[in-house]
Amino acid sequence: xxxxxxxxxxxxxGMAEExxxxxxxxRIFNKNRLALWGLVxxxxxxxxxxxxxxxxxxxNPVLDPAKVRLSEKLLPPVSxxxxxxxxxxxxxxxxxxxxxxxxxxxxxxxxxxQGAWVSLTVGFVAVGIAVLIGIxxxxxxGYYGNVRINFMQxxxxxxxxxxxVFLISxxxxxxxxxxxxxxxxxxxxxxxxxxxxxxxxxPGAMRFFxxxxxxxxxxxxxxxxxxxCFPSFFLILxxxxxxxASIYNIMIVIGLTGWMGTTRFVRAEFLSLREQDFxxxxxxxxxxxxxxxxxxxxxxxxxxxxxxxxxxIAGAILTEAGLSFLxxxxxxxxxxxxxxxxxGKRFLFDAPWxxxxxxxxxxxxxxxxxxxxxxLRDALNPRLRKR
Amino acid sequence: MNNTxxxxxxxxxxxxxxxxxxxxxxxxxxxxxxxxxxxxxxxTLGLVGESGCGKTTASRVIxxxxxxxGGEVSFNGDDVFSLKGEKLRQFRKxxxxxxxxPYSSLNPRLTVGNIIAEGIGAHKIATGAKKKEMVGxxxxxxxxxxGYYNRYPHEFSGGQRQRIAIARALSLNPRLxxxxxxxxALDVSIQAQILNLLAKLKKELNLSxxxxxxxxxxxxxxxxxxxxxxxxxxxxxxxxxxxxSNPLHPYTVALFSANPSLDLAxxxxxxxxxGDVPSAIEPPRGCRFHTRCPVAEGICRIEWPEPxxxxxxxxxxxxxxxxxxxxxxxxxx
Numbered sequence: 001x002x003x004x005x006x007x008x009x010x011x012x013x014g015m016a017e018e019x020x021x022x023x024x025x026x027r028i029f030n031k032n033r034l035a036l037w038g039l040v041x042x043x044x045x046x047x048x049x050x051x052x053x054x055x056x057x058x059x060n061p062v063l064d065p066a067k068v069r070l071s072e073k074l075l076p077p078v079s080x081x082x083x084x085x086x087x088x089x090x091x092x093x094x095x096x097x098x099x100x101x102x103x104x105x106x107x108x109x110x111x112x113x114q115g116a117w118v119s120l121t122v123g124f125v126a127v128g129i130a131v132l133i134g135i136x137x138x139x140x141x142g143y144y145g146n147v148r149i150n151f152m153q154x155x156x157x158x159x160x161x162x163x164x165v166f167l168i169s170x171x172x173x174x175x176x177x178x179x180x181x182x183x184x185x186x187x188x189x190x191x192x193x194x195x196x197x198x199x200x201x202x203p204g205a206m207r208f209f210x211x212x213x214x215x216x217x218x219x220x221x222x223x224x225x226x227x228x229c230f231p232s233f234f235l236i237l238x239x240x241x242x243x244x245a246s247i248y249n250i251m252i253v254i255g256l257t258g259w260m261g262t263t264r265f266v267r268a269e270f271l272s273l274r275e276q277d278f279x280x281x282x283x284x285x286x287x288x289x290x291x292x293x294x295x296x297x298x299x300x301x302x303x304x305x306x307x308x309x310x311x312x313i314a315g316a317i318l319t320e321a322g323l324s325f326l327x328x329x330x331x332x333x334x335x336x337x338x339x340x341x342x343x344g345k346r347f348l349f350d351a352p353w354x355x356x357x358x359x360x361x362x363x364x365x366x367x368x369x370x371x372x373x374x375x376l377r378d379a380l381n382p383r384l385r386k387r
Numbered sequence: 388m389n390n391t392x393x394x395x396x397x398x399x400x401x402x403x404x405x406x407x408x409x410x411x412x413x414x415x416x417x418x419x420x421x422x423x424x425x426x427x428x429x430x431t432l433g434l435v436g437e438s439g440c441g442k443t444t445a446s447r448v449i450x451x452x453x454x455x456x457g458g459e460v461s462f463n464g465d466d467v468f469s470l471k472g473e474k475l476r477q478f479r480k481x482x483x484x485x486x487x488x489p490y491s492s493l494n495p496r497l498t499v500g501n502i503i504a505e506g507i508g509a510h511k512i513a514t515g516a517k518k519k520e521m522v523g524x525x526x527x528x529x530x531x532x533x534g535y536y537n538r539y540p541h542e543f544s545g546g547q548r549q550r551i552a553i554a555r556a557l558s559l560n561p562r563l564x565x566x567x568x569x570x571x572a573l574d575v576s577i578q579a580q581i582l583n584l585l586a587k588l589k590k591e592l593n594l595s596x597x598x599x600x601x602x603x604x605x606x607x608x609x610x611x612x613x614x615x616x617x618x619x620x621x622x623x624x625x626x627x628x629x630x631x632s633n634p635l636h637p638y639t640v641a642l643f644s645a646n647p648s649l650d651l652a653x654x655x656x657x658x659x660x661x662g663d664v665p666s667a668i669e670p671p672r673g674c675r676f677h678t679r680c681p682v683a684e685g686i687c688r689i690e691w692p693e694p695x696x697x698x699x700x701x702x703x704x705x706x707x708x709x710x711x712x713x714x715x716x717x718x719x720x
Contacts, residue, residue, distance in 0.1 A: 277492035281552075284450050285506040285559060286479030295505070299496040 025379040035375020041368035049120035052113030062093055065114045065335050069105035074351045076100050077108075100353045102343060108357060111335035115358070118336045119365070122251050122320040123313035129255025131309050134262025135298070137220050141263065142270020143293060145217030150210040152192070154219075156185035169242060221267065224260045232257045233319065240328045247330045250323060254316050261308055269301035303380040310373035314366040321362050337362050392563055392595050393426040393449070393482075398458035400441075400448050404668065416667050418444040420619035421458070426563065431589065431596040433610030433627070435603060435642065439664060441619040442599045446565045449597070450484055451475075462563070480510055483556035487568035489548035493540040499526070499551055500536035506559045525554040529584060546577035553584065557592070565597045570605060582609055603646040607631060612700070615639045618675045619667055625701040635703040635715050637680050674706065682707060682716045 029035055055062045071085040077100040081091045092098075092107045099108040149157075163178030192210055214222075236253050243249045273279060273296070282292050323329040324338025332339065337358040344354025401415035419441040426432045434442050448455045451467060460467040462478060470478050486492035493502055503522045507513055513521050523533030529550040540548055549569060556564050566585065570578040586609065588594060600606050606613055607627060614624040615638060623636040634640050641658040660679045665671050671678050677687040684707065692704045697713035707716035 277486040277488060278494040280447075280452055281484065281486065281492055281555065282494075282505065283452055284479060284482070284484045285509065285555075286476045287505060287509050291509065295497070296494050300494070 029375050029379035032375040032378060034371045035378075038368040038370070038372030038375060041364060042372055045116065045365050045368070046120065048113060049116040052115075053117040056110055056114045056117075060089075061110075063107060063110035063113060064092075065106060065110040066333055067106060067110075069101070072097070072101050072105040073103050074101060074347060074354075075105075076351070077353050077357075099357055100351065102340070102351070102354055103347060108340070108354065111340055112337070112357060112361065114335045115337040115340060116361075118247060118330060118334070119317045119320060119362075122247065122254065123317045123369075125251040126254035126258065126316040126320075127309050127312045129252060130258035130312060131262050131305060133255070133259035135266050135305065137224075137259065138263040138266025139270060139293060139298070141217045141220040142267040143274060143289075143297065145215060145220075145267075145271070147216050148212040149214060149216060149219060150189075150212055152185055152189050152209050154213050156182050156189065159185060217267075220263070224263050227257070227260050230257075233322065236319065236323065237326070237328060240323060245328065245331045247334070250320060250329060254319050258312060258316065261312070262305055265304045265308055266301055269304065270297055273297050273300055304377070307373050307377040307380065310376055311370055314369035314373070317369070318362065318366055321358075390428045391425050392428045392430075392463060393597070394459075394461045395425070395445075395449065396423050396459045396461075398422050398445065398448060398460060399456040400444050400453065401456045414668050417619050417670060418667060419448060420670070422616070422619075422621045424614055424621060424624060426595050426597060428562070428595055429589075429593050430611045431598050431609050433606035433613040434597060434599045434616060435601060435606050435613060436616030437601060437642075437664065439667075440616045441667075442601075442616055443567055445616075446484065446567050446597065446599055450482060450565060451478075476510065480506075480559045481561050482563045482565065483559060483561040484565045484567060485549070485552050485556050485569045488572050489545050489552055490572075492552050493548055493555075495540055498537050498539055499543075502540070502551065503555050503558050506555065510559060512559070521558070522554075525558055526551075528557065528588070529554045530580075544577075545573050546580060549573060549577075549581055550584065553581075553588070557588065560592075561594070563595045563597065565599070567599045568601070569598075571600065571602065578605065585609065603642060615642065618664060618670055620675060620704070621702075622676065622705070623701075623703045625703075629698070629701050633701075633713065633715075635697065635701070635708045635713055636676075636705050637682055637707075637716055638676050640715050641681075674704070 029039075052063075056065050067090055069086055069090055072082060075097050077098065079097045079100060081095045081097065083091075083095070092110070097107055097109070099112060102108055102111070159178045159182035163175045163182060166172075166175035166178060188209070196207075196210075235257055239253045240250065243253070279292060279296055282296055287295075320329060320336065321338035321341065324336045325342040327339075327342065329338050330336050341355060341358040341362075344351065344358065348355050398419055399417075399421060400419040401417050403412045404414045404416060405411060406413045422441075422445060424432060434445070436442050444453070447453045449460050449467070451470075455468060462482065465474065465478065467478060493499075497505075500519065500522050503525055504518050507518050507521055512518075519536065522536060526533050526535060531547060531550055531554070535543075540551065543551065549572075553569075569585070570581050573581060582605065585596065589596065596609070598606060598609050610627050612624060612626050613630045614621050615636060616622070617638050623630075623634070623639050625633075625635075630639075631643075634643055641660050644658040658681060660681075662679050665675070665678055671688075672691075673689050674680070674683070674687040674692050677683040680687065686706050690706070692706045694702050694704050695708060695710050696702055697708060697710055701713070703713075705716070708714070
């Protein structure tokens, strides 16, 4: 053996300076002027949206987006209220129409602020749904991708999804039929499991129904491919046309059609992380799968997801505005940027502010989210870190 | 000392090669083919061989990180491949691994303390303050300060990270540690530190090691016995002294000749092996080494050599080694 002394010398010399990941990420983010502006605009938008919610709800709100004043229609921005024609309780905040009025004399500022909250919630909730589904699907494909699904499980899943489709389209009876079939297949699988895997019994002819088909990975990723084949905006249009118009349905539908990118990201990250030594070490220590996924894999896979989510929010806001513009969005008395824009286009030459204000707001917010997302991507990219 | 801790018998790992959309199996990569060895309690077995010969795969199969294709591994008398549930968790506690690359073996998002404490928590050995105290002791045992608990891996150098990895391996109080090239990624001065640390821990804690490496100068220092692997099979096993004084298999001899020596008096002419390692998909018939062996004869191309016990604990797989007069084949040494 080599001499045993001296083996702990010089250990404390090579210590790197303590820099937290956050500080380091912030340093890179800070260098990116555009991303910083994105963050500023995002913050402002957030504050406007939250105050928009607070100021426009209730019976007698500070800013009433639904108050019709026909005598005051199509006023340009920064017009004072006509105190002779309008009753005191109908006047806008501070007696001035900061962003003008629309064709029914409603205060555009109030409507924009109400719409900001819609955009914000649609963006966050829809992307939240998409990211959640994406992480679950991508995680399954990435971590359990090699597991093969047997025929009976495939049948059960197909029945379940068919039942869901019937449920959404309102055909309750068919939905119940397929759900029963699915439950039947599942119980069949459970019986098979106890007979063949747990017990020592011979499953005999039952085996025929349990031959391995595709792997989890193929199943999920081919489903992703199929979903990506549909032009998602038209898919959303179709679904929204079937469903009753409400803001929650729109959030859910945008979320359900936007999870494919996240799934691909998460799967790719999981595939590479699964082969990392620290994951092997955790498995060798007998750490449970769920613990490995939540402690070791998701925290390391989250950075690209966060980036795509930020950019996804911009996309969701844009989609919602587009739906509202086409008249499929949030039902009318409630203002959104899309339907303000849509209403305004008829007066493009008489009252251009009705078009420009929501249009520019959408542009600026979407751009801000995109720039912020890109800055975040650079900041979280370990390759750009100072060594 | 003489209790057999780990017994590996005819271990096989074939990776299927698939093709087409239905993943039809068209062949196998025979990464590990019929290897057998024992590790006694408190012993270090060195496993040497060139890149791609199956050393790492063998270690992963023994740990059950990948499923074996065939063969048996028993640890302390239990059949490892049939362990389930609580027994498997006990086995996981007893056998740990240290990886080659200390940069990928520590989760960058966890603090050093959390990395080391993870196993302690998962196996409910200790909780709360007691756990933290144990982690501190482990850090000090591997020559780091207990104050590093809240630091992140990226703040440490390679050698320090390898110490953290060792502390993590020790956290479950294992009996066998598989060291998968633990020093290959470190520079030479740090290598010596880590090797000394491993030797010290072995003495203190009565550990056994399976020490995988391709570096003959390293393996000589740490091992009690050494096995040479070539293309998925073990071609020679011997005690370290015997292995260095009387290497028998032509491949072992060639490995030695390729190892640079400081001893100028021993003017060894390096044996240059011709060609590449044959594919593990279709290993050569007969002796697997015959395609590159400088002294191969007719029989080597036809018949697969059976393992020969030439002396106490010295096994060699070569037709040309004479059992009654164990010497390396003429023309090679």
